Amino acid sequence: MDACIQGTEMKQLTITNIKRPGSDGLESVTVENGVITGWNLPHQGDVIDGRGGTVAPAFIEPHAHLREPGQTQKEDLASGLAAAAAGGYGTVVSMPNTSPVVDDPATVRALIEKADGLGLARLRPAAALTRGQNGEHLAELAYLREAGAVMFTDDGRTSEDARVLRLGLEYAHSLGMVVSVHAEDASLRAGGVMNEGPVSEALGLPGNPAAAEAARVARDLEIVAQTGARLHVQHLSTARALELVRGAKARGLPVTCEVCPHHLLLTDEALRSFDALYKVAPPLRTQKDADALLSGLLDGTVDCLATDHAPHTRAEKERDLLEAPFGIAYIEIAFPLMWTHFGERLGLGRLLDLMTAAPAHVLGWPAPTLEPGSPADLVVLDLDTGREVNPAGFLSKAKFSPWAGETLRGWPTLTVVGGRVAFRR
């Protein structure tokens, strides 16, 4: 610790007793000035015992709602980025649908500056594609990029005007930036609060049909084909929309997509509880859809995982299903959930890839590695010890979870961001 406390330039750290994926030998890694300096070198600086955990590049969350500015009763940068660090994430892409909307360079700069001072996960804001996310007039995408925005999206809303989306895709593409879309046709979705099907009809709840997602994905893929501009499709939930993306990739279109763990783990049957915890957008679908999404993760159609961390207050989520807001928050347990439930099917290598190199690729960043010279963004994972989910201990402000009490494996024990400890269990 001394080197750090004295505020010298020499910030050093050594993590001992860790395994690299695919290897059983215990090793140590040394870090200096935010960069990995080497493996199994003489210890330097603060020494942390990795307790036999598996080390990986820290995760990248391409889709989170941190609610700052303006909705800090739900979450703020400090709670959201602490929760992310506890989940093993070193970098979080925040969505711009805050109050006000993140559509100007000053706000982007202010958010990054504030987050940098927290010493938690690193913030990389997405900015609005259109002013105020009004869907009509492009935001100042070039200025926003210069300020540090890493993605453009009107997420939180849907891009109803196809021409505006087309223009945004073209302009963003010329800047080397990716646009992401919440792909749902708002008119088909109408007032749906859950997947449309036998369950919604039995429960008497307005349904959101799978066609709302598929129709919008089909439209947007045609725009990609027309323009050749990069598009990232957020949180795919239906087998049909996934099939459309698969076809587009086969045609060579520059499209990527993400899937959320909750769409793999939960189905519309969960709504039989009438618990608004399960009210998410896009909605929980059927087991058939969940199976298709998992196949997409296995065959590479799905590029990366995202949690769509969308915290709300308990009071908001205790409203009835018509009134409660959409969203679920579990960034702290995303890896344990995936590892416990799908570790065998996916394998450790693919799962880590889906949470590190894959989201980096979506964002146009170099793939994070553990090689000397790489940024020291690291996570140490305890892949074996079972531990109960205890939402009361969440660092997020949303201290409730569908998985409360469930025993999971794969808990992060240490998250290092830029060579500094951002979380330690």
Add this chain to the structure above:
Amino acid sequence: MTAPATTPATTGTRPRHLLDFADWTPERLTALLDNADTMNQVLDRPVRKVPALQGLTVCTAFFENSTRTRVSFELAARRMSADVVSFAAGASSLNKGESLGDTVEVLTAYKVDAFVVRHPASGAAHLVARYSGKPVINAGDGRRAHPTQALLDAYTIRQEFGSLSGKTVAIVGDIRHSRVARSNAELLPKLGARVRLCGPATLLPAGLAALPGVTLTTDPREAVRGAHAVMALRLQQERMSGGYLASLAEYADHYQVNGRLLREAEPGAIVLHPGPMNRDLEISSDVADGERSRILRQVEHGQAVRMSVLYHLLVGRE
């Protein structure tokens, strides 16, 4: 996958609530209807009051207007000597900060013994059951369920034909938005009847075909053919603005329950309507007032059935 236990309704074998019919066996439902016979006799006495619920307090919590259902429940409770306290609020007023959970906790703190809940959101009665821990009777939640209405419908049909077994019930109208249709589609097959749901395709969600004992048709003649009971549903006029219907005239021409349509039904078939009626829209006046109509009888039976439900949940000896 890991949905929390929603309601403690299945503790023991006796359902604790009447939220829908999921936890209710045919035997228990039959006992409810049998007991309603006894309650009907009470209502025929010169003094229509029994002490069964003396000392207990029933709270009617109505987050949506419904004078008729509320009067029926309050009379049912009072005739059994319960104290009744009423809470009425537009659901929208709750949106100004207080969650449904908070409201229910406050009401529970008044130490009431049971809740009768009406709410515009499907599933709200389930939430009240979870938050209050008290027995809850669902008096209508969104499009989801209106179980005492279905029970009084079943009771009325049973009184006419002696049994539900082997009977066919046609329900005609705005199925999509109807909690009465959903509750009947859940209840009547449990008691041995077949249910045909009928309406224009825009108001007839295909997903309901998954319910056991239920068939769907957009053809009212097919729905009514050979039916023992024909139920017309109220058509909310706002469905027009929702784009579900082109015109009320076209709807009435094709789906009105009238003398012509009833010629397809079983001789002796009865006509039901959950009220309030739009005369000469979903039902013709002559049929509503005609010899086959049991619409006023339904209202009478509502009280007896609700007394039986209260007795079952609060006293519980069958």
